[in-house]
Each structure stands twice: as C-alpha cells, then as structure tokens.
Amino acid sequence: MNYETEKISENSMILLIDIADNKKQYLIPISLGKFSTKWGQIDLTELIGRNFGTLIESHLGRSYAAVRPTFYDKIMQGIKRRTQIVYPKDSGYIALWLGLRNGMKVFECGTGSGAMTSIIANSVAPDGVVITYERDEKFFELAKANIEKLGFSKNVKIFNRELDDGIDDAPYDAMFIDVREPWEYIAHIWSALGGGAPIAFVLPTTNQVSMLLESLKNSNKFIDIQVAETLLRFYKPVPARLRPDDRMLAHTTYMIMARKIFS
Template sequence: MKAISERDVILLADFSAPEKRYLVKISDGKFSTKHGEIDLSALVGENYGTIIASHLGRKYVVLPPTIYDRIMLGVKRQTQIVYPKDSGYIILWLGLKNGMRVFECGAGSGAMTSVLANAVAPDGIVVSYERDERFFELSQYNVASMGFDNVKIFHRDIGDGIDENGFDAAFIDVREPWLYIDEISSALSCGAPIAFVLPTTNQIQMLLKTLMNSEKYFDIRVAETMLRFYKTVPERLRPEDRMVAHTTYILMARKIGME
C-alpha cells in the first residue's frame, strides 16, 4: 500500500477506544480531540497502520478508510441512509461487479449511490434519478467527496420516463415505487435483478401486488436483515448491550419476459 500523502483522507481510530474514530483530511494540518491535538503533517510519507500520539500522549491508529467508514462517518445526511447491513446484502443480490450499468431512483444523501458506484468501478456506471432538488445537490456533493467519477445523477422525476435502457440491475428507494413499474421495466434488461427498500409493510404489500399483476417479475422475495455485534472480551464473550435491528424492508425480484 502506498505511503500517506498530503491529499489523503485517513481514518484515525483511538487506540484505547477503537469505536471512537474520525475521518480526517491530511491537508487540514492539525486535528483536535478532547485528548489533545494531532499533527497531521507528520504523517506524510508514513505507512498506514502507524500509530501517532496527540500532544497529550493519547495514541491513535492511522488507517485507510473503507467504503464502510466513508459512508458511516463521511456522508452528510438529510435523509435516512441505507445501512451497510442492508446495502451489503443488496449488492450481493444484485450481483454487481466491474463494468455493470446500474439504474438507481432516489439518490437521497448519495450513500447507496456511492456503494453502487464502488461495486461496479472502475468501468461500470451508476445512473441515478432524484426529483428533490435538495437531495439532488446533496447526493452530488457526497458522491464527489467520495471520489467516484462513474456516477451520473439527474434532477429528474422517474414518472417522466427513463432515457436509457438495457440496465444490468436497478435499485429503487422511493415512496411509491408501484407507480413506476412500467418505466422501470422498460429500462431493465431481461433477467436483470432489482431491489427496492421501503419502511412499511403496507408499502411492501402494494408493491408485491403490482409486481405480481404485471407478470414481468420472477423470484420475488421480501427480507429484512439483522446484525448483532459482540463484546470482544474472550473470557466473557457476549452480545453488545444495544443493536440496530430492523432498519428497512427489502423487496427483490428478477425481470423476465420479452425485451
């Protein structure tokens, strides 16, 4: 792995409390915590994995941030994001890999957009529609801050149609997706997987009825994911006192039929 440069964004993790971590730009020069100030310029040329101390002696581990770190710590939010426990499962269901073309509707804060872009990089592309101007601007900012250049976000309502077609997969995060099944179906290649996220069972029921009545979708599934962390004490291994359980419902399907 390359040495740390002054252009890098790094992850600073408290050596004594690893759950306390920060995304920091080396170019900021200094970073202040309640345990003292850290001289970031001293890290230029050093290797990742090194340990640096604040002026009060508190130790921090310097790590390259993963897409998980960037999503959880670096995304400016005005909307609920798709949590990593859900987005990871969705990425596997969609079968995303380098070179694929993905359609997204409902960019929101751009967190899931970035996850999709990461999965199909460097040669794939994500085309995203967002009708709310605030979220359109926010998602553009967040995706750009992540460094992804394989994303095209349009300020557009899916109800006006989708300009492109032949997409390899789709991810939909809008309030009433059943209203746009015809538009989405026209944009997807036959056999392409699609995933929807919705917060309520009533919405899932409406979408299920629409997909089944359309006769254009097969292998329809509904799921939710649960993730529980454990305390890393070998002598007393047990679950953490709190967990993020239900976050969203995920509906998945495959498009079938004639192009």
C-alpha cells in the same frame, strides 16, 4: 495500492482510532494540520512520510492509530446526509443479490445523499455506469457533492427528475429503487429493465411493502419475488467475557427483490 510501501502524504485521508477506546474513530484529512479531541490536540503533520498504522500521541499523551480508511469508513463517516442512507448490512446484501460487477449499467431512482449510488458505482467501476434520478433539488445537489467527494463522478450520471416521464437510456442490467410509491412506476420499470435482470427496492413500512408486492404479482411480469430484512449483532471483543453488545443494529429497512420476465 500497496499497504506495505504506500506512505501517508499531505493529501492522505486517514482514520484515527483511539487505542484506549476503539469505538472512537475520526475520518480526517492530513491537510487539516491539527486535530483536537477530548484527550488533547494531535499534530497530523507528524504522520507525513510514515506508514499507515503508525501510532501518534496527542499533546496530553493519548495514543491513536492512523490507519487507511476503507470504503465502509468513507460511506459511514465521510459524506454529508440529509436522508437516511441504506446501511451497509442492507446495501451489501443488495449489491450481491443484484450481481453487481465491473462494466454493468445500473439504474437507480431516489439518489438521496448518494451513499447507495456510490456503493453501486464502486461495484461496477471502472467500466460501468450508474444512471440515477433524484427529484428533490436539495438532495440532488448534496448527492452530486458526495459522489464527487468519493471519487465516482466518472461512473455516475445524476439527473434532477422523477420517474413519471419514464426511464431513459434503457435497457439496464440491474435496478435499485428507493422511492415512496414504487408501485406507481412498475410499467416504466419493467420497460427499462433488461430481460431476466434483477431489481431491488427498499421501503420503510409493511403497508408499502404489501402494495408493492400486489403490484408486482398482478403485473405477471416479475418472478422470484422476495422480501427480507437483515439484523446485525456485534459482540464485545473481550476473550474472557464474550457477549453481545448492549445495543443491536436491528431492523433498518425492508428489501424487496425480483427478476423481470416476459409474460
């Protein structure tokens, strides 16, 4: 990928950013042809052959920048959701804590919409693989479509099943678990996780966190157990009036991390 020489083509996906209001952003394919906003219609075909970053006007004179979308943009705007995703402020921390890198084999349970699955796949690609279980058939089909749309079909093996029958294809270099009662599966998880390997869970309530912590500690098979949350505050980018945004992306989930040991 070369930001200097690559041109926008009829197959390109672009992020349109409103010049007057940068918070208004639209992830759209050039193949759409025409795109309508509150401020008029935009002829996307005018961008073909132009550089990413080119400005274009709607028929009412509103200016937009056509930039190359990042993976963040694709995750936040480019996939369909039926479940709450793991937000980037959390998924980024989890990915770093798990030490995800090219070539790893990672297990996930609770695929949901496939957002976190794709983030893991992006980290272990091109040679790594994510094995993921989703018990709900509707979520399973949605996740498959989202994963394919994001281009990770070769790096993800998704199964419509639960953890009750154990975890196949072990051992794993790392695990990510997003299910309602993970403490019920600690034995399966421990058996399938590689020695000394890290695992991360996400849970929505403190009661669930407490039950998981009790299970992890009582098993005597995990160490370096941590509980965390991340808070993200944006600032208004106005030099003369720099101050926090009126709204803050605060608590979204509890993250629980641990490492496997042989007791």
